Amino acid sequence: MPFTKHRRFHATSLALALGAATLTACGSSDDESQAESGPAALTYWAWTPGMDKVVDLWNKGPGKKEQIKVTVKKQASGDTLVTKILTAHKAKKAPDLVQAEYQALPTLVSNDALADISGEVGKAESEFPAGVWQQTTLGSDAVYAVPQDSGPMMFYYRADLFEKYGLKAPATWDEFAKTARALKKKAPDKDLTTFSANDSGLFAGLAQQAGAKWWTTEGEKWKVGIDDAATRKVADFWGGLVEEGAIDNQPMYTPAWNKALNTGKQIAWVSAVWAPGTLTTAAPDTKGKWAMAPLPQWSKGENTTGSWGGSSTAVTTDSDHKGAAAKFAAWLNTDPKALGALAKEGGIYPAATAAQTSGAFAEPPAFFAGQKDFYPRAAEIAKTAAPGAWGPNVNVAYTSFKDAFGSAAKNKSDFGDALTTMQDATVADLKKQGFGVAP
Amino acid sequence: MTSPSSPSSLAVRKAAPAAGTTPGTAQGPPPRRIAVLPTAVLVLGALYCLLPVLWVVIASTKSGRELFSTFTFWPGSGFADNLTDLSAYRDGIYWRWMGNSALYAGLGALLSTAVSAVSGYALAVYRFRGRETVFNILMAGVLMPPVILAVPQYLLLAKADLTDSYASVLLPLILSPYGVYLARVYASAAVPGDVVEAGRMDGASEWRIFTRIALPMMVPGLVTVFLFQFVAVWNNFLLPYIMLSDDEKFPITLGLFTLLEQGSNTPALYTLVITGALLAVVPLIALFLVIQRFWSLDLLSGAVKS
Secondary structure, eight states: OHHHHHHHHHHHHHHHHHHHHHHHHHHOOTTTOSSOOSOEEEEEEEOSTTHHHHHHHHHHTHHHHHTEEEEEEEOOOSHHHHHHHHHHHHTTOOOSEEEEEGGGHHHHHHTTOBOOOHHHHGGGGGGSOHHHHHHHHTTSSOOOEEEEEEEEEEEEEEHHHHHHTTOOOOSBHHHHHHHHHHHHHHOTTOBSOBOOTTOHHHHHHHHHHHTOOSEEEETTEEEEOTTSHHHHHHHHHHHHHHHTTSSBOOOSSSHHHHHHHHHTSBOEEEEETTHHHHHHHHOGGGTTOEEEEEOOBSSTTOOOBOEEEEEEEEEBTTOSOHHHHHHHHHHHHHOHHHHHHIIIIIOOOBSSTGGGGSGGGSSOOGGGTTOTTHHHHHHHHHHTBOOOOOOTTHHHHHHHHHHHHHHHHHHTOOHHHHHHHHHHHHHHHHHHTTOOEEO | OOOTTHHHHHHHHHHHHHHTSOGGGTTSSOOOOOOHHHHHHHHHHHHHHHHHHHHHHHHTTSOHHHHTTSOTTSOOSOHHHHHHHHHHTTTTHHHHHHHHHHHHHHHHHHHHHHHHHHHHHHHHHOOOTTHHHHHHHHHHHHHSOHHHHHHHHHHHHHHTTOTTSHHHHHHHHHOOHHHHHHHHHHHHHHSOHHHHHHHHHTTOOHHHIIIIIIHHHHHHHHHHHHHHHHHHHHHOOHHHHHHOOOTTSOOHHHHHHHHHOOOTTSOOOHHHHHHHHHHHHHHHHHHHHHHHHHHHSOGGGOSSOO
16 A cells, blocks of 8 residues: 555656656757747856846846846855755756856756756867866766866965065975974974864865875766875875874864964965955955965976865756856856956956956955965966866765864874775765765 | 742742741741852853853954954954944845845744634634644644755745745745644633633624634733744744745845855855844844733733632
């Protein structure tokens, strides 16, 4: 009896789903013709501040001509938005366009929430650094999103205090460790920086720089490489520094951390291109005292960086106007006027290479007024971003990172064990979700 | 605050002089003895609850510059600026959120109190087949955290094409199992069967009995239901979060959340969030102060002498 009930329920929901599918099929015409015309009203979930003003440019300009009107619905960023999109997708009510962080794309794609828009936006590939573009294709022929902003990682330091203690911006991680120790010797109450077990994205970026590929596909299976040699190298390096007390072990983005930066207790920060904005609120008293340098390298002569943050614009499978939506996504992230407005209104660092040296980035950020070549250098660094390799359960890996590395950093114990925990948790979750996992 | 046994002390005190068991204190009320341990525990508890409130109050006076750099419990100088900034943020959308919250909480609580009153009264006064079953199902609903229901409710309303509307947040709030349960319990205690019977003898219709006789008796209980619902809706996060995508319809909880989560490259607007959170509590406090006096009417204000 329970079986039949169950089956009937499934049959009903299947019928409903099919009904919905036919309806969508009737409503959309982009399957048949690329040259979709006629009025389209699109909704767009995004969190970038001022996005409504940028979209106004579209609605008054190219959008008016093409009769494609976009409405922004401002959302809160983060993992919660991914959940919200997936819930809406279950009801076939996801908006036409969504803003999504790169590491969220595989989750959305594996739930069939994102449409392949390679036909419409494929030719935009050349406008973006390869390492960034690759994250929107998930290594396939499809294209699931257009890159919007990126977060190439850099090394920030207090130029005045570095001079005071006779330090130099480290070119390699080896020098970085020596710098940390030298500072401890000269000023025992100060730290070069801290290892933050709260910021999984930072660790992921550092691992990328070392060449780690956390998720790859092998045939139809996922392969998880969180405890690969490259990541292990990174974990051991930072674990060693924490263990010997050369750097602090407290998390970032806390009032205490703000204070440490503001008072000069911590004198450097491994961060990304958007750091000036954070420093403005976290350490207001240190304006003009910072300098930016490329991220230290693993060996001399190398030139690679990782990415921390960044997001893309994607079209959902629920959209009735996928062609129109893709057209807008391409305009938003490649048109110089749009990117200029995004930089001005939203404070984003564009992923498109040409925009990184455009007029909006002629002047250095106000907080770094002394470093005239801030943005030209940033653009150089952005080109060297290593590709990210994300999987469908980044959130699980990130949570596990916070737990395992959190206690390891606190107890100053072995980071290698924490890495193993993170790998095991991620693999176990993939299997539980029903993905095939290659050993 | 005096001693753990104080609720029953009234009855004891009344009986004591007659029984003469405590001759020493028979002349008047016994001297109040302050029990140190319970008082200390309660004071600690009060501190635990009030310290974060104090933090919000003080932090809201600090400018962005002062927020993390000055002593935590030392007031800053930026309260007026924070208010101006908050009101200016995206053309004063904060006040729109505040209005939305008032609408969701006010109208939602009112509707749900009305439904609770009617159904609670019916369940308490009438005897009909299936009454206990209905009540038991409601009890099961009380045990079910509303959080679990948010996603199914979303899928349901999506079928009716009602998502992202004011109705999508209001509709699921109307039936509150806990409210019905409270109303039933209250009605069965406050509305004596004799009174209902007397009304019927005088030829009043059932509706008239309910609105003219029973409802006034149930007011204190319904005020409680209203207040519970109002606070629950005011603080509700998940249901509106799933239902709404248009931030013009957001309640204040969601609005403040979007101020915090602006993406990794945009710093959170801490000062605005803190000031906004402080202002969001003010209507709740005001409501409590206004409605408090309804509570002083208690079960004793019934109509029959026992």
